[in-house]
Each structure stands twice: as C-alpha cells, then as structure tokens.
Amino acid sequence: MFILTRNKLRKILISHGGITLTQQLARSTMPLYDNSEYQYMQISKVPTLHFQASLPRLPIPKLEDTCKRYLNAQKPLLNDKELQYTSSCISKFLANEGQSLQKQLIHNNDENPHTSYISKPWFDLYLRDRKPLPINYNPFLVFLPESDPKYDVQLVKATNLVVSSLRFFQSLKNNILEPEVFHMNPGKSDTELFRNVTRLIPPRFSWYGAYLFKAFPLDMSQYKNLFNTTRIPKLEKDVIFQDSSAKHLVVLRKGHFYAFDVLDANDSIRSPREIAACLKAVLEDDRPPNKHPVGVLTTSERDQWAQARSHLIETGNQEILKKIDSALFVMILDDEVIGTEKSKLLRSYLHADGTNRWFDKSFTLIVTKDSYSGINFEHSWGDGVAILRYFQDIKADVSKKPRFHPNEVDELAKESVNIERLQFSIDAKSESIINQQKAKYQDWINRLYVDHVIYEEFGKNQCKKLGVSPDAVMQLAFQLALYTLEDRVVPTYESCSTAAYKHGRTETIRPCTLETKEICIAMTRKQTKFSKTDIKRMILECSKVHNVLTKEAVMGQGFDRHLFALRNMSEKSGSTKPIIFQDPAYDALNYNILSTSTLSSPVVLAGGFGPVVSDGYGIAYMIQDERLGVVVTSYEGSRNANKYIQTLEHAFKSIHDVLST
Known part of the structure; x- marks a missing residue:
C-alpha cells in the first residue's frame, strides 16, 4: 500500500515570472483569484507526464x-x-x-x-472481489494538525483542504504538476539543472536523461483517477467510472448529501470565500441526522450493494447517484468530537458507523467537529504512491499558504450561496435494506x-x-x-x-x-x-x-x-x-x-x-x-x-x- 515514501517533504517551488511562490507572496486576506498563482499549486517546467512514454516496462522474472x-x-x-x-x-x-x-x-x-503484465489482472482482482470496501480494502491517513490552532477550526480547515485539492487538480489536469521522481541523491538531482535538462529531452527518451542524474521517474498513470472518479458496484465485477467534465463537490453531513460547483464556467477555481460560504451553509443546516442514510450501503458486500443501487435507480435516484459518482471528490463533515481518544480517531477514519460515509469514491476528505482531518480512499484504482503524493502536497499547501483565514469567517454572510440538496427517494424496500445494513455493519465493526x-x-x-x-x-x-x-x-x-x-x-x-x-x-x-x-x-x-x-x-x-x-x-x-x-x-x-x-x-x-x-x-x-x-x-x-x-x-x-x- 504505502511504499517508496519520500524521507522529507519535497520542496514545492513554483516558478512564476522567475520568482518562486514563497518569495512572491506573503499571506494576504485580499488576493486575486483569477491568476495562475491561485489556480495552480505547481507550474512545473517539466510536464507532468513528460517521462511516461519512456518509462521502462515491468520485467517478467525468469521462471x-x-x-x-x-x-x-x-x-x-x-x-x-x-x-x-x-x-x-x-x-x-x-x-x-x-x-x-x-x-x-x-x-x-x-x-x-x-x-505491464500485471496491470489488467490486478485491476480484475480488486474489481471482482465481492467483499465490502471498508476495513477490507480502504486505507486511511490522518493529517498532522496545523501549527496555528486557528487554522484547525472545522470550516477553515475544510475550506483550505478543498482549495488546495483543487489547486492540485488544476495542475494535474493541465500537465504542470511536478512529475513524481524518486531521487537517489536529492542534493544533486532535485535541482533546477535537472529540470532544465530533462525538459528539453524528447519524452520518448526523457527517462534516460533522468537516469543519468540517478533519478528515477515514477509511473503516474494512476493519478488521473484521483478526481471525478468512483467505483460503481456491479454484479460479479465492479467498474471504475469517471466524468472529467464535472465541476462540483459533494459534501456529506449527518447522512445528508449536498452539491455545489467549485469550478466556474471557465473551469477556474471559485474564490475561497465562495467555497467557505457553501460549506458554512452545510454546517448550519439544522436538519436532524438522515433517517435513511444511503451512504451506509457502500459498506455492503458488493453484489448486495449492486442490487440495492439498481433498486435506487429504478425508484428515481439515478441523477443523484450520478452527481455523487462524478463529483471531483467527496468532503465529509463529521459532527463527532474526537478529543484525545486515539482509538476513536483511528476508528472514525477507518470505518465510522457508515451513515456519513461514501466508501466507493476514489477518496473522501474527512474533517471532524474538532478539526482532525484526513482521507479514506478506495484502493482498486491505485496505490500508495499516488495518494501519498496528493496527501503531502495539499498538506504543504494548506500549511504554507492557506487561502482562507479565520478572520474572514464573519464576512461570509456577504457571499451568495448556491447549494443543491441531494434528496434520495426512499421507498419501503430501500428503507428496509438501509436499516438491515446499518445493523449488519455495526455488528461487524463491533468485532474489530x-x-x-x-x-x-x-x-x-x-x-x-x-x-x-x-x-x-x-x-x-x-x-x-x-x-x-x-x-x-x-x-x-x-x-x-x-x-x-x-x-x-x-x-x-x-x-x-x-x-x-x-x-x-x-x-x-x-x-x-x-x-x-x-x-x-x-x-x-x-x-x-x-x-x-x-x-x-x-x-x-x-x-x-x-x-x-x-x-x-x-x-x-x-x-x-x-x-x-x-x-x-x-x-x-x-x-x-x-x-x-x-x-x-x-x-x-x-x-x-x-x-x-x-x-x-x-x-x-x-x-x-x-x-x-x-x-x-x-x-x-x-x-x-x-x-x-x-x-x-x-x-x-x-x-x-x-x-x-
């Protein structure tokens, strides 16, 4: 799962007009949002997929x-x-x-x-397995808290995680995210000279140029599945679905689903205040917990979930499911307070009670009431290298340059909010399936x-x-x-x-x-x-x-x-x-x-x-x-x-x- 991890956070230097990001900007509460500095986490000299064509093939060992x-x-x-x-x-x-x-x-x-010879059968291994995803397959990671507690308030933290995730997404989508490279000697290869030389080498030969620096570019084919992606249950074998045209985020709270656009008509990231205002509206929704939390069905055995999902579609929920499946990712806002209970923290991110989760999504960002934050991710689409790169990069971005600040919370009332409540149509059959799965899942996690x-x-x-x-x-x-x-x-x-x-x-x-x-x-x-x-x-x-x-x-x-x-x-x-x-x-x-x-x-x-x-x-x-x-x-x-x-x-x-x- 988690392998070839880097020994320290990679330095994120985004050159813009010859000046690095850290030199170019200090914290400001009045930034502009239509510039490349806000829209992109990284503007790499070397294209993201520059090395992909020349990567060596996975060898088949001698028998x-x-x-x-x-x-x-x-x-x-x-x-x-x-x-x-x-x-x-x-x-x-x-x-x-x-x-x-x-x-x-x-x-x-x-x-x-x-x-590679292993790629297709390995995908099949995951997608054909009928076991439920939580615990069996989905791992979790929890972020280290921020050094300034004011930035660990739930709304502030959630907003900054969303914005940094979108900045990572924009860089990836536009092929300007730094390529993932394993540096044997970072002092000699994680340099501007390395970037200036390797970017000039044609992609079909670029790996060999990196090798001369004793640097090894890593496969990035999995990264495309980080966003707008979900695993959809089907009988016998699931499918990985992606809709790269979607501009919205789905938020879960108390088992209720909400959706709002985080990219505008021009595919630009909306301002932090606009995003924060939408999240604030979700946090202020005073509805009681959902009596029929559909998310718990993602804890089911896969054939059972496929059948339950088919019934949901038959009873008029196809568009809601499509909205969830196509979302850039899912943000989960928990009302639970973790406090200092480490066991409670681990359980919350590993499995929770399933009522405020959607385990099928490529990854879900989870922020608790007392602002612990982390991710739970589905494993069929990719492995630890891709998810840990995303995890480390957004953590660095949130910590070094948060885009939304505690003193802006009071000004959110001025922002217009356009949120869609995703209300499932639940008949007696779906209600019964949900109730049975809630009890079954609770019995399961009680044995863990x-x-x-x-x-x-x-x-x-x-x-x-x-x-x-x-x-x-x-x-x-x-x-x-x-x-x-x-x-x-x-x-x-x-x-x-x-x-x-x-x-x-x-x-x-x-x-x-x-x-x-x-x-x-x-x-x-x-x-x-x-x-x-x-x-x-x-x-x-x-x-x-x-x-x-x-x-x-x-x-x-x-x-x-x-x-x-x-x-x-x-x-x-x-x-x-x-x-x-x-x-x-x-x-x-x-x-x-x-x-x-x-x-x-x-x-x-x-x-x-x-x-x-x-x-x-x-x-x-x-x-x-x-x-x-x-x-x-x-x-x-x-x-x-x-x-x-x-x-x-x-x-x-x-x-x-x-x-x-």
Whole structure:
C-alpha cells in the first residue's frame, strides 16, 4: 500500500515570472483569484507526464528465479516433509506447465507494450472481489494538525483542504504538476539543472536523461483517477467510472448529501470565500441526522450493494447517484468530537458507523467537529504512491499558504450561496435494506480491535548509526511479537511499489525468513546458547537479507506477482491446475496472517487498514527519525490487536537492547 515514501517533504517551488511562490507572496486576506498563482499549486517546467512514454516496462522474472524465491519463502513456514513435497511440486512445474505458461505470458506482454503484465489482472482482482470496501480494502491517513490552532477550526480547515485539492487538480489536469521522481541523491538531482535538462529531452527518451542524474521517474498513470472518479458496484465485477467534465463537490453531513460547483464556467477555481460560504451553509443546516442514510450501503458486500443501487435507480435516484459518482471528490463533515481518544480517531477514519460515509469514491476528505482531518480512499484504482503524493502536497499547501483565514469567517454572510440538496427517494424496500445494513455493519465493526503504539526510544536515525535497515527492524519486531505470542512464524506480506515501471502496481516482500525465525527462537527461549553479541550479529545479517528482498521487489523481481499472473493465465485457459497451485502450501503462503504496509511521512499523524484475513492482523507502520509508530487491527475471537501491541512494544525494547550492545 504505502511504499517508496519520500524521507522529507519535497520542496514545492513554483516558478512564476522567475520568482518562486514563497518569495512572491506573503499571506494576504485580499488576493486575486483569477491568476495562475491561485489556480495552480505547481507550474512545473517539466510536464507532468513528460517521462511516461519512456518509462521502462515491468520485467517478467525468469521462471527459475521465481521458483527459487518462492521456495525460499516457504522454508521458514514448512516442516521437512511439507518442504520436500513443495519442492517436488516446484520442480514438476518448472519442468512442465511452467515453461508453456511463461512463454505465453512473455508473448502476451510483447503484444501489449503500452502496459505491464500485471496491470489488467490486478485491476480484475480488486474489481471482482465481492467483499465490502471498508476495513477490507480502504486505507486511511490522518493529517498532522496545523501549527496555528486557528487554522484547525472545522470550516477553515475544510475550506483550505478543498482549495488546495483543487489547486492540485488544476495542475494535474493541465500537465504542470511536478512529475513524481524518486531521487537517489536529492542534493544533486532535485535541482533546477535537472529540470532544465530533462525538459528539453524528447519524452520518448526523457527517462534516460533522468537516469543519468540517478533519478528515477515514477509511473503516474494512476493519478488521473484521483478526481471525478468512483467505483460503481456491479454484479460479479465492479467498474471504475469517471466524468472529467464535472465541476462540483459533494459534501456529506449527518447522512445528508449536498452539491455545489467549485469550478466556474471557465473551469477556474471559485474564490475561497465562495467555497467557505457553501460549506458554512452545510454546517448550519439544522436538519436532524438522515433517517435513511444511503451512504451506509457502500459498506455492503458488493453484489448486495449492486442490487440495492439498481433498486435506487429504478425508484428515481439515478441523477443523484450520478452527481455523487462524478463529483471531483467527496468532503465529509463529521459532527463527532474526537478529543484525545486515539482509538476513536483511528476508528472514525477507518470505518465510522457508515451513515456519513461514501466508501466507493476514489477518496473522501474527512474533517471532524474538532478539526482532525484526513482521507479514506478506495484502493482498486491505485496505490500508495499516488495518494501519498496528493496527501503531502495539499498538506504543504494548506500549511504554507492557506487561502482562507479565520478572520474572514464573519464576512461570509456577504457571499451568495448556491447549494443543491441531494434528496434520495426512499421507498419501503430501500428503507428496509438501509436499516438491515446499518445493523449488519455495526455488528461487524463491533468485532474489530484497533490499537496502536508509538515507540519513542529509537527510530530511523539510530538504526542507520547501528548499520541496520529501519524497515528490517520493524519487520523483525512484527515477527518477534507474533512468535512470542504463538511460538511460531506465519505467512507475512509487506507491500512494495513497482511504480518505477510503466503501469507498475505493487510487489510483495516476504519478510518472514529463515533468518528472522532463527532470531525469534534465540530471543524467546531461555535455554538459547546465543549471547546478545551473537543475536546482534544475526540481526545485522537479517537486515542484509531483508535489503536484498526489498531490492528484488522494487526491481520487479519478486515472485508473488509473477506466480499470480501465471496462475491467472492457467485459470483462463481452462486447463488442469498446475501442481504448484494445487499444493496446500501455495494457498497457505497467500493467506497472510500478518499484512504490513508502511506510511513514513512527517505530515502523517496516523494511518491504517483492516486485516486481510479473518484471523489476521492489519499492520500499518511509520518509521520517523526518532520514533516508530504502528497501528494494528484484528477481529475478536481469533487474534487480539491489544495483546499484540503490548507484545510488540516489548519486542521493540528487546531488539533495541540487543542493538545497543
């Protein structure tokens, strides 16, 4: 999910007439809104999609390499007899069906040079899954609060988030948003020289120019789905819908829907005061909570939601649904006060009670009564790189140059307001479906544990001083906590981006290794013969192994997506299932008890997602300079996130103690 995150906020320098934005403007309550400085967040010298045509294609690994890596991932999980059987299955696959499937995969890939071999089957995987979106798929991120509390008032914060989102949208739409580039050495490549040189190189060769600077442009094909986009439920397979002509925003409050244009007839962003006046009118609507909150239906199993939606259309709600589906995005204004309850905050952004949510939208901005703010996003259209870029850029924009100010609130009465109330027509059947789903969803979320830990004793800086990978330390801690509780290791998933390639999505790092297992045994059994010095040496070696696995995944040389594509091709051909996929060990490996993903950014207060299996843990983590943070979810009756968090904190202390030896 959250991968290849940048280590610091990128500097946003928007040149306009040769003067940077930060030099050009100071805060003002009387700006002009028809100029490019207001309309665009960035005016990049290098076009947004300049590198897209020359991005390298996602490689298809050699079949022999994939089989070897797959067997290595199974070794810590299987006993000798199971491992011997799995090894024989791999050998047979490698000698027989695997060769023909590999040739077919390569042929299909050659026939489709515009995309990657994983793109279509990965989209299908998401869109065909019938599980509900919240918890199962939709992650969340919460913004760090503003330094000035006056800008964290709900109306002020919501207005500035909307304006900055529109500024990002305008830059993206007009191809002047800075291209997403991973800089190996930002001091040498994140420079004006880099931009001046690469913009002059024709797009079909531009990637190679960036490579000479040791900078790697990332795929931006997903960005177009950030705005005006929603996932529409259909029987068997959902569809991603987009209407790029829409100019409006949809706002939810108390389960009621509102719509108003945020772009004018010329596709220019309306003034902050106009937008604020519309949001203020929504906040002042004194209607009680909606008795029939249609938004809760987006928490349903997808076929059930498809059927309920069809009935809504039959009963005269097609235009309202189209209004929601086509909106630039959805802004959710919650009346709930979070206060200092971290658990309440996490739950509010992960799932809430569903009555004031619309989980199908590409993303929803959520602002609470006491002005916590963040996003919940649908995952089928894209991955963490795109959403985190948007998240970081608008946070920087809101913090450095808010466009609406607290002292302007009293002047909003002068602004004209044109808001459309979207009133669904609800018959007895729809009312019954809504009531049933409210109760069903409440039962579901009541079974969910959500807990967190922030470990202040060490972070990225100290890990680096000790010569160990911070990510390897985190993953080892996850293994150690589980082993301490259950005296065993389990299948573990760590998400990694392949956005360095055209239409890349994600690859899996398998952090449960023989090396992590050996350390877990050494650190949990009192009769162990290993000293702290021995274990420290083992951790350093484990870190090296983890770094190799990470590098392979980033370079498209993991085994999970390759085997997934081969299995997908085999299933479509209707032939007998290859023996490697009949092996129970294959399904077991893909039943990820520990599902992990990182979201390391200085502007993220919290983030997370649900377990991917009913008896698993969903583990979202961040690695900051001087601390480590983790949010864990699980379901009652299987595993307990609260106990896991307590054990995880002890694992951090134990590892830190060993590394400090």
